[in-house]
Amino acid sequence: MKAQAAEGDGVLLVEAPYGSGLYCQALALREAVLRQPLGLMLAEEERADDALRRHFCATDQGAVVGSVSLKKLDSGTVQLRQMAVAENRRREGIGARLLARAEDWARGEGYRLIVLNARLGADGFYAAHGYLAQGEPFEENTIPHVRMTKRLA
Ligand SMILES: CC(C)(COP(=O)(O)OP(=O)(O)OC[C@H]1O[C@@H](n2cnc3c(N)ncnc32)[C@H](O)[C@@H]1OP(=O)(O)O)[C@@H](O)C(=O)NCCC(=O)NCCS
Known part of the structure; x- marks a missing residue:
């Protein structure tokens, strides 16, 4: 079993x-x-939109091993996007830490709802991690997705 990523293990x-x-x-x-696994590339509009988003990452020895982005939708709502952990670093708790970091940031900025x-x-x-599915699945980037939301305390 892999160790959980925690403070002091080198993952920042x-x-x-x-x-x-x-x-x-x-x-x-x-x-x-x-x-790449879907045979796609990041769309130009996605990259352009990155300028409007905040980005957080997990690093180990300076190498990025996880990433997540956040985009303001309105004064109370932020969208979490592009959550990714390197394939050889999954199930170590890195995703959970990225999510917690994103939620802390959103809370600090006064957002009350996260959608994804x-x-x-x-x-x-x-x-x-407390997200609730809303509505029926739909297709995005050729694969099924479901909208999920979480109210921030
Ligand atoms: C989804 C993803 C970000 C999770 O990251 P991770 O670092 O492996 O997650 P963690 O190790 O923090 O796991 C946290 C918890 O979620 C659970 N979990 C992780 N991936 C899961 C999955 N796909 N389905 C169900 N539970 C999952 C783990 O068991 C763990 O629970 P535990 O703490 O009770 O053991 C990662 O698997 C990933 O990058 N996947 C490919 C890209 C992707 O699908 N991104 C999401 C796009 S919406």
Whole structure:
């Protein structure tokens, strides 16, 4: 069994400002984890939209091993996007830490609701962290997704 990622294990959670070296590494990870397996590439509009989002990543020895982005939808609502953990680093708790970091940031900014489109298969991950599925599954990037939401305390 793999060890859970925790403070002191070398995995750091940091912001990856748009355009920074960390952001570029995170972009490569997103492409490798979220698009290449589907035979897709990150769309130009997705990259352009990145300038409007906040990006956080998990690093180990300076290498990005996980990434997540957040986009403001309205004054109380933020959308969580592009959650990805490197294939060889899953089930170590890195995803959970990225989610907690994203939620802490959102809470601190005064957002009251997080929304996301979860891939079917990853919905169990979000459900385990308090996200509720809303409505019927729909197709996005060629695969089924379900909308999920979480109210921030
Ligand atoms: C989904 C993903 C981000 C989870 O990251 P991770 O680092 O492996 O997750 P963690 O190790 O923090 O797991 C946290 C918990 O969720 C559970 N979990 C993780 N992936 C899960 C899944 N796909 N389905 C159900 N539960 C899952 C784990 O068992 C763990 O629970 P536990 O603490 O009770 O053991 C990662 O699997 C991933 O990058 N997948 C490919 C890309 C993807 O699908 N991204 C989501 C797009 S919406």
